Amino acid sequence: MKQLIYLTQILYWIGILAPSSTHAQVKLTQRQKWEQKLERYARLDSLTPPPKDVNLFVGSSTIENWKTLSDDFPDQIVLNRGVSGTKTIDLYEFKDRLIDPYEPKQIFIYEGDNDIGLGWKTDAIVDQFKQLVEEVRLSKPDARIVFIAVKPSPRRLKDRIQVEEVNARIRTYLEARPNTGYADVYNPMLTADGQLIPRYYQDDGLHLTAAGYAVWKKVIEKFLEY
Template identity: 35%
Template sequence: MKRHNTLHLVLLLLCYLVLPAAARAQEEKPPFWDEIQAYKQQDSVQMPPKDAILFVGSSSFRMWDDMQKMFPKHTVINRGFGGSTLLDLKRYLGDIVLPYQPKQIVIYSGENDLAGGTVQAPEVLERFQDVFTSIRQELPEVPIVYVSIKPSPSRWQYKPVMEEANKLIRAYMKAQPHTTFVDTYSLMLGKNKKPKPEIFLEDSLHMNNKGYQIWQKALSPHLKR
């Protein structure tokens, strides 16, 4: 009986030690870890071609399912992930940007940084500068395109911060070589200077095909042949 009780206590102790450790390991994963690992697994099976155009950033790229079809004259790699911020993009540069040796990088990130209402435009600029300089350190000659923060109806309360962030990033990029700032923000507004509801999905955040057609038209002249 004594031996049985001892074994029972040992098993209980192991449960207390192992289960919290497993839970902690899960909690310690950085945001979007699983998505990034899925991309890396995909790359291990078939690495995308070098000298492609890399689209990287948040879910507005991730949900662009027919991106390659919309840019038939270019080879594109889509590495949008989740509701990511510029901080997340910086974290994963070594995983889903630098390894591809792209001939051009197109970034859409920054909108989610504002979504919590605590980050102001100067901080968005600082985060973008951190991403930009980190890319430049490894890929000094690769052209970088930044797609302006879009005017999502569900986040219209952040309009002044969106517009200021776009203005700051545009000015910063103007002073950098091999860069382009693409203004999609103004193209997505109606005559009433509010977001066109017909170009968004029901969540008033992500775009439908009409929205992506606007982006396609705005981006096409700036993509490297």
Template identity: 30%
Template sequence: MKAIYKGFKPYFRIQFLLFFAILFIGQAAFAQEIGFKEEVAGLVENLDQQGWEKGGIVFTGSSSIRFWKTLAEDFPKTNTINTGFGGSQAHELLHYLEPLVIRFAPRKVFIYIGENDINAGKSVRQTMTEISLIIDRLQSELLDVELYFIGTKPSPSRWEKSGQMQALNAELNTMALSKDNVYYISIWDKMLDKKGQPKETLFVEDRLHMNEKGYKIWRKSVKGFL
């Protein structure tokens, strides 16, 4: 194997290593259940029926993106595509990257992922490993794409895990600083009150998903990167 690897040109070495990294995920450490098959299929069908253009901006990730129903209104001069699904985790987004991101050939991708992972009991390390593989896959398939990771929000219903959530945000920020065309958007402090607690007025009754006031903060935070 070493002799074969040495014979590869740099580009093919990256593809070679990425292939085996993803294969490893599927067969070993991240052999987790992949949910939302029917939801993703329905989302893909709806997008195809509505019609879309390549080269736009994709917003993807978990339900905080899925419920961002005002994307087109918030950014009217931008070709946005919303492919947020379910209460997805990083390994599920990795699995669905082709139908939900890659095929649109976006120039920018805004991603919200990781909160559900931590809430489900994953470690920050495992979550970051899966996020790193998302980055590797997208950068190998979409040359010069810009990736923007929206940091985890301080959900009141999950406040007992705020320490892990903030640790994940710190890792996301560090990762973004170390990689080309990868950026971190912090929204944590903007959603806290003067006592450092989550602003309940930004969330709906479940104290997890946001209302219009919450998305207003996200809109302002994202706008400068469009």
């Protein structure tokens, strides 16, 4: 009888703890989500090591969500290693896991969107980008580094001036640096009179639709001819 009561108590507590544990897994912190993503990429690399001279795409959710990247450039070797939610400083921190393991021909970087959304100042964003480029240049001296301009979007409309400032300053910086490029996706996403084009954006006003990525494809394909 005592054994039955003891077993019942064990099952009772398991029943209580299990939902709590499941609930905790659902509410992962952003850093835990990043760690899961990084571990997943490492597993993929161990199963299928990426080839040399790959065109590496890194950055925040606009990169990670580019699910058609390989299909859009079927004649090129492309690798998507985007991580949603990252900022420039985060890519700098994770450089050893998102850039260093590869031997890329080109490295396409898309960061700055979340930096601006979270209130980072232009000087800080540009300085962090410069530090990132300098570090990447040390480890990947022959790779061309291409910055994909921070895109315009309905959610960032109030920050439009800062978006343009960040883009302009990074472009100026890269123009003075060898073996770099600036992929202007900003202007092609606007009408002739500078208005946003709604069909390029999902309902959240930030992420791109297939039509939005089609614009990016036209811009990026010119760099892939390099």
